[in-house]
Amino acid sequence: MNEVRVGLLGLGTIGTGVARILIEQQELISRRLGKNVRLVAAADRDLKTERGLDLSGVRLTDDASDIVTADDIDLVVELIGGYEPARTFVATALENGKHAVTANKALIAKHGEELFPLAASKGVAIGFEAAVGGGIPCLKALREGCAANAVESVYGILNGTCNFILTKMENEGADYADVLKEAQELGYAEADPTFDVEGIDTAHKLSILAAMAYGSKIKFDEVFTEGISKITAADIESASELGYRIKLLGIAKPHGDGSVVDKVEMRVHPTLVPVNSQIAQVSDSYNAVQVSGDFVEHTMYFGRGAGERPTASAVVADIMDIARVSPDGVEYLAPPMAYVAEERRDLQTLSVADIECEYYLRLMVKDKPGVIASVTAILADHRISLEALNQKERHASHAVAVVMLTHETTEGNLQAAISRIVGLEAVEEDVLILRKESTVA
Amino acid sequence: MNEVRVGLLGLGTIGTGVARILIEQQELISRRLGKNVRLVAAADRDLKTERGLDLSGVRLTDDASDIVTADDIDLVVELIGGYEPARTFVATALENGKHAVTANKALIAKHGEELFPLAASKGVAIGFEAAVGGGIPCLKALREGCAANAVESVYGILNGTCNFILTKMENEGADYADVLKEAQELGYAEADPTFDVEGIDTAHKLSILAAMAYGSKIKFDEVFTEGISKITAADIESASELGYRIKLLGIAKPHGDGSVVDKVEMRVHPTLVPVNSQIAQVSDSYNAVQVSGDFVEHTMYFGRGAGERPTASAVVADIMDIARVSPDGVEYLAPPMAYVAEERRDLQTLSVADIECEYYLRLMVKDKPGVIASVTAILADHRISLEALNQKERHASHAVAVVMLTHETTEGNLQAAISRIVGLEAVEEDVLILRKESTVA
Structure with a gap:
């Protein structure tokens, strides 16, 4: 039986989850795929920490460069996060003819436009389902499930930390600073929460969704972005009295003449949504993406937006999609950004x-x-x-x-x-x- | 540019929607696919009715047999509904080396197990996303998006008519018979509503979901099925007082020893769900499918479960997935029932x-x-x-x-x-x- 050999960069939370699935669900994956997917090697600076996993048979290294150039690896999974060295490792893997899968929204939002053509030129695939919506297969739904539609809008609750804070503020009538502190103590928010609470993480994800929806280039720098740090318990109460709940949404809409899109609107900000809407019910650290199309009307995709196991589920879904066509059928995969490369346009962003x-x-x-x-x-x-x-x-x-x-x-x-x-x-x-x-x- | 030629069986509500997408979104489809999809022919017994569509250039016939054997058609879309003659037409199309796409849940639930191997033996594909959940790409989510998971449960609100009736009974405190009558007058329920209200339609869909989730054969006849016709306004009120809403759910769960599934539980019945759960918010004619897995935890897919435009959206998504691999890459598609054919088992149904x-x-x-x-x-x-x-x-x-x-x-x-x-x-x-x-x- 044909086999796809995987190398893993990063054995943190998500990396451990991916290793766990590849080891524990090996038989299930083979039954669904008709091939084996085998974890061959993993790199992490810390090889001492006990991860509750039997990694015997997996080559462990503290040097990621080994993996991205190794002859016995077909697919590299990047779970280091951030811009660098993640970008260099992924680019090197692609240059060496290896498929790449990542959960790194910052990397795709900032460097996707250089990585996609590189992958195509080498005849390999790049997957990033886990970069948006964690475990929810929302990119696949937008790219393939809603492919027959002109997309009328995309709305996303894309950051679990913000949704957790807003839910708790609403349920307890508590103020932002108190809830943030509690979230930090529980490990739901980082010591420096800027990236999450100021909407930057949501903007990374929204820029990917918008480009995929409208066939444009990814323009993270042009997303209008406001966070949740100025919202008070009184605002949440006022909104509630008016029939609304406050959610941090990423929003993308098309503008143009008839069906021809020539500008894309992208914005991230706290948003009042009707209290009885489906998206208003998405609470705690759950995420959801609503895709509305001219034929399908409203659709919504809901699930865990983060966490070891859910995010690893999306990473392995990508691995399986790529393994199915590897090594000779990469051309048969749906294009990573939903439009074939030569039809992706450089659409303007609607000015604020x-x-x-x-x-x-x-x-x-x-x-x-x-x-x-x-x-x-x-x-x-x-x-x-x-x-x-x-x-x-x-x-x-x-x-x-x-x-x-x-x-x-x-x-x-x-x-x-x-x-x-x-x-x-x-x-x-x-x-x-x-x-x-x-x-x- | 490579082109995929489509023949349509049935120009009723959904058929008209499919024709409309293929004509109106031709450019969008090509930009996403890198190929043209062209509607070449359509068959319907009634060719007189004005459908609000310019079908010039499309060969119209009242004889479906022409289409399933025609040399200039690569993919046949069956939208006649019911068991026969739909089964014969789809089988003939496959035998003639044509791909098939259908929205017909009855056909797949009852005859899928004979059509899948037939398609495989002819090297063609069969798509049926629209058969479950209308426009919602829920089968793709289960088959591909959640592929790394052992599925712990599937819950579906799969029949818009029942959900419309139950929502109206709850909102208005009205009794079943009165709401049914109103739904019939509005065209939301058939003159003979048995298929919908007694849960048979939901059972068709559930049997497909269950087989896909657990790698078993489709066993529609073994689904435990109860409808909504015995529920009174008083029951809805009693449930509400206890903190629950009543929804007609299709439910599938695995049974077995550890991770080895040896029996599948399948049941359709009115179900009390906690009033603040995500699935309880799904109202009117909306559908939703919840898939929970051992890694991804809870996911839910929400949207329109019926109607010309949403259902056509799912049909054309299938057409595009198949067009992408046609004619030479069918082997690279995900297997229609999520497991490769030789790994699908004949699992027992849990006894009632x-x-x-x-x-x-x-x-x-x-x-x-x-x-x-x-x-x-x-x-x-x-x-x-x-x-x-x-x-x-x-x-x-x-x-x-x-x-x-x-x-x-x-x-x-x-x-x-x-x-x-x-x-x-x-x-x-x-x-x-x-x-x-x-x-x-």
């Missing part, structure tokens, strides 16, 4: 000022007569109409919070209005701007 | 008596002293313990409803207890038995 949204605004104002009148006059001046306005009770000498939901307007117009509003003597500088989406499933 | 469940029981009893004591004594005698017991108010001279939730027991043991309970003079014959699942996502 042109994004159209409904907005949730939270202003802190001095409780004086006429303030609301002045604020609403400015909004009216910018032709921004209001769907709701709630003035909260005043707490002692503090300023009072005014929460507004607007109808649709452009980001540019809204920002112009806001800059005038914060110029009012009775309004404090710090305005919280959230965005609302109504077309979620 | 051995199914273990938690139960919801609704008894109508005469309001006399000692009745509850007698009923609970019989349950205790069978070692069935209760999680909850609610006696409803009596309506005039009618018997009173008693609702019980039991802890886990076997179907055989429960039925033995029930047959003794209905033997009590104060208990009416008609006991409603629903089942409860707690491990949904």
